[in-house]
Amino acid sequence: MFKKLGTLSKNISFARFFDAPHKKFFWGAASFLFGIFIASVGFSRPAFPFLLAVFLIFLTISLVSRGRGFSFLAFSAFLIFSGAFYYGVFDLRSASVNIPFNEKTLVVGIVSDEPTTQNDFQEARVMLSHPYKGGILLKKSPFPELQYGDEIEIEGIIRVVEDDGYGRFLKKEGIRGTVSFPNISIRSNNNGSAIRRTLIEIKGYGFRGIESTLSYESAAFLKGILFGDTSEFSHNFKEAMKMSGTTHIVALSGYNITILANALLLVLLLFFSPRVSAILATLGIGAFVIMTGASPSVVRAGIMGIILIFGKRFGGEKDMKNAILFAALIMILVNPYILISDIGFQLSFFAFLGIVYIAPLGMAYFPGKEKRFSSWRDNLFSTISAQIMVLPILLSQFGVVSIISVPANLIILEFIPCTMGFGFFTMCIGMISSIGVFLPGVLLEYLLYYEMAVIEFFGLVGGLASFKFSATMSVLYYALLFLFVRYVRRSIRVT
Numbered sequence: 062m063f064k065k066l067g068t069l070s071k072n073i074s075f076a077r078f079f080d081a082p083h084k085k086f087f088w089g090a091a092s093f094l095f096g097i098f099i100a101s102v103g104f105s106r107p108a109f110p111f112l113l114a115v116f117l118i119f120l121t122i123s124l125v126s127r128g129r130g131f132s133f134l135a136f137s138a139f140l141i142f143s144g145a146f147y148y149g150v151f152d153l154r155s156a157s158v159n160i161p162f163n164e165k166t167l168v169v170g171i172v173s174d175e176p177t178t179q180n181d182f183q184e185a186r187v188m189l190s191h192p193y194k195g196g197i198l199l200k201k202s203p204f205p206e207l208q209y210g211d212e213i214e215i216e217g218i219i220r221v222v223e224d225d226g227y228g229r230f231l232k233k234e235g236i237r238g239t240v241s242f243p244n245i246s247i248r249s250n251n252n253g254s255a256i257r258r259t260l261i262e263i264k265g266y267g268f269r270g271i272e273s274t275l276s277y278e279s280a281a282f283l284k285g286i287l288f289g290d291t292s293e294f295s296h297n298f299k300e301a302m303k304m305s306g307t308t309h310i311v312a313l314s315g316y317n318i319t320i321l322a323n324a325l326l327l328v329l330l331l332f333f334s335p336r337v338s339a340i341l342a343t344l345g346i347g348a349f350v351i352m353t354g355a356s357p358s359v360v361r362a363g364i365m366g367i368i369l370i371f372g373k374r375f376g377g378e379k380d381m382k383n384a385i386l387f388a389a390l391i392m393i394l395v396n397p398y399i400l401i402s403d404i405g406f407q408l409s410f411f412a413f414l415g416i417v418y419i420a421p422l423g424m425a426y427f428p429g430k431e432k433r434f435s436s437w438r439d440n441l442f443s444t445i446s447a448q449i450m451v452l453p454i455l456l457s458q459f460g461v462v463s464i465i466s467v468p469a470n471l472i473i474l475e476f477i478p479c480t481m482g483f484g485f486f487t488m489c490i491g492m493i494s495s496i497g498v499f500l501p502g503v504l505l506e507y508l509l510y511y512e513m514a515v516i517e518f519f520g521l522v523g524g525l526a527s528f529k530f531s532a533t534m535s536v537l538y539y540a541l542l543f544l545f546v547r548y549v550r551r552s553i554r555v556t
Contacts (some may be wrong), residue, residue, distance in 0.1 A: 067179070074427070083382075083383055086383055086386075086387075087382060088133075088137065088388060089136070089137070090383075090387065090390050091386065091387050091388070092137040092140035092141050092144070093140045093141070093143060093147075094144060094146040094386075094389065094390065094393060095141055095144065096140065096141035096142060096145040096146075096147070096148070096399070097139070097144040097145065097147065097148045097393060098142020098144075098400060098401070099144075099372070100144070100145040100148035100149055100152075100219055100397075101146055101148060101397065101400055101401040101402075102145075102396075102401065103440065107486075108415040111169075114454070117253060117287050125315075134217060136442070143342060145272060147394075147397065148397045149237075151397050152397075155235070155398075156237075157194075157209065158194055158195030158196075158237050159192070159193050159194040159195060160189065160194075160195045160197065160219055160237060160238050161193065161219060162219055162220065162221050162238060163218065163219070163220065163221070164218065165216070165217065165218050165424050166216070166217075166218075166219070167214065167215070167216045168189050168193055168214075168219070169190045169212065169213070169214050169215070170187035170189040170193075170197070170212070170213060170215065170249070171187065171188055171189055171190065171191055171210065171211070171212050171213075171252050171253060172185050172186070172187055172207050172208065172209055172210060172211045172213065173186050173187065173188045173196065173209075173253065173323075174186045174209060175206070175208075175209050175261055176206070176207045177292060178206070178291060178292050181202075181203065182200055182201065182202060182203060182242075183200075183201050183202070183203050183206065183207065184198060184199065184200050184201075184539065185199045185201070185207045185407075186198055186199070186234070186235075186236065187199050187213065189345075190212075193329055193521055195237045195238065196217055196234070196235040196237060196238075197236060197237065197238040197240055198236045198238070198239045198240075199215065199240055199243070199245075200242060201243070201245060202240070202242065203243075205245075205246070205247065207288055209253060209257060209261055210250060210252040210253035210254075210257075210258055211247050211249070211250055211252070212247070212248045212249040212250075212252050212376060213244055213245055213246065213247050213248060214245065214246045214247075215240060215243050215244070216243055216244040217240045217241075217242070217243025217244065218240065218243075218256045218351070219238040219239070219240045219526060220238060220239050220240070221237070221238060222236060222237055222238060222239060222345045224424075226458075229401070229402040230338050230403070230404075232398060232402065233396065233398035233399055233402040233403055243307070246378050248260055256473075264288065266492050267287075267288075267488045267489075267492060268284060269491075269492070270487070270488045270489070270490070270492040270498075271283055271284060271484075271487070271488050271491060272493045273364070273491055274487055274498050274502040274505075275487075275502060275505065275506055275509070276370060276506065278513065279292060279505075279506050279510065279513070279521060280293075281293035281508040282294075282311075282509050282512070282513055283480070283484050283509055285311035286310060286312075286391075286477070286480060286481060286484065287313055287484050287485065287488070288479065289311060289312060289359070291311055292370065294311075298517070300520065301516050301520025301521070302516055303463070303520075303523075303525075304463060304519070304520040304525060305465060305466065305469040305514050305515075305516050305519035305520045306448075306462070306463030306466025306467075306469055307469055307470060307473060307519075308360060308469065309408075309412075310473070310474075312405065318346065318349070318362040318363060318365065318366035320333070322342060322346060322366035322367070325342045325345050325346075325478075326338055326339065326342045329341050329342055343367050346363050346366045346367055347362065347363065349485075350362075350363040361388075361392050361406060362409060364388050364391075364392070364457055365409065365410075365413050366384075368381075368384045368388055374533030381417060382507055383415065385410075385413065385414065389410060392406070392504065394470055404454070404458055407451075407454050408451050408454055411447075411450040411451050411454060412447035412450055412451050414450055415443075415446035415447045415448075415449055415450030416443050416446055417452070417533045418446075418546060419442075419445075419446035419449060419450065419546060420439075420443050420445075420446040422546065422549050422550065422553065423441075423442040423445065423446070424438065424439075425553050426444055426553075431457065439461075441467075441471050442487070443467050443474075444466070444467055444470040444471060444474065445467055448466060448467065449542070449544075452538070453530050453535035453538045453539065454535075456528055456529060456530035457529070457530040457531070457532070457534075457535055458530045460527055460528065461525040461526065461527050462525065462528075463525060463526075464525070464526045465519055465522065467514065468519070469516070469519040472515055473516070474511050475516045476508055476511065476512060477512075479508065480505070480508045480509065483501055483504060483505045484505060486501055487501045487505050502532070506532075
């Protein structure tokens with residue numbers, strides 16, 4: 062009987078999926094991430110004994126029959142089990158907090174990240190000090206302004222984070238409680254990481270360089286493009302970006318940095334070899350990540366941009382696929398919560414997949430010139446591909462999608478790389494001298510004015526399509542999309 066099973070496992074069709082090292086890595090990593098997924102959605106407890114039983118059964122059969130197919134199934138089951146177990150351990154460690162909830166109390170903590178300021182309030186993340194332990198989100202009046210590293214005394218009532226979408230987002234950020242408008246006093250300054258404080262100070266100098274060169278509206282928009290800071294945007298402008306489908310322009314995501322990486326690489330290729338250009342572009346992205354403060358979301362986006370550079374220039378399709386999966390694996394190992402609770406990660410990752418796998422199909426049917434600094438053709442297919450990939454996420458999470466995002470992005474994205482380049486140059490010069498920045502500042506002002514005018518125009522013209530995607534519809538959508546892309550790729554190869 063076992064001999065027949067061994068013969069069967071050698072002949073079964075899925076054996077071809079793991080007959081090469083890159084395939085073994087792909088399916089192994091995918092299995093581990095699937096385990097984290099089932100634990101994230103709450104299926105880990107009933108799945109644990111089943112996965113363990115499947116692993117032991119297939120392991121026994123593979124050892125007795127020496128069949129590769131059953132060895133692969135046993136290994137996959139073990140990795141799925143390991144992923145679910147890893148999530149469980151991480152969740153238990155993250156939940157070990159000591160916070161006095163739902164009672165008026167006095168606590169001391171350190172501001173652990175750069176506070177954000179809106180029109181009528183300021184928010185700051187605070188890590189509590191001994192004898193308490195855990196992270197809370199503080200909401201307070203705009204003044205006095207808090208800074209990263211401030212040690213503060215808080216007197217108020219800390220509420221437990223709700224178990225909803227926003228609560229899961231806060232949980233992903235290490236926040237377990239919230240406190241609104243308590244009594245606050247600052248005890249000391251300059252605590253926390255010296256490196257982090259230095260990065261924030263550099264960004265502050267950059268902000269002042271921008272503000273001294275441009276008008277208020279243009280400076281606010283450029284800070285959004287370069288640093289993802291939208292605190293100075295008016296409500297009407299935020300709504301215009303939402304209606305026109307251009308919000309991603311001021312979100313430091315993998316999609317945004319991919320545009321920067323492509324533009325930077327194409328410019329460097331005019332002067333250097335492909336390998337040197339890739340190295341210089343990687344250093345450029347690293348400098349960008351540091352300049353923006355090196356927050357986790359920006360670091361993830363930077364990793365995706367670097368993968369795009371090396372994958373497109375030096376790797377084949379299998380290398381690109383594994384590089385993308387490896388990046389996702391590293392990010393999720395650091396924080397498993399992002400797989401389900403971080404919409405930014407999901408949008409960035411799926412948009413990146415669309416640019417890598419779907420955009421080339423359109424370019425193959427409509428060929429054009431290569432190695433241009435900016436190309437409407439590249440922007441068109443990148444925008445459409447990204448929108449195709451993120452559509453179920455947008456509809457399942459928000460229930461709306463912009464119906465004019467493609468033409469709006471097609472018109473505006475042609476100038477975003479140039480704006481980012483001029484913006485960094487103007488910012489750096491403005492930090493040193495207010496005279497030498499005059500000419501680039503004038504050109505930058507016109508660029509920003511044009512882009513804001515496009516956003517406001519499409520914000521008035523556009524509209525949002527409302528439709529709610531369920532989990533089943535999302536799975537079906539991606540399954541049909543996978544089959545369609547596979548069919549188109551095969552037809553292109555035959556042609």
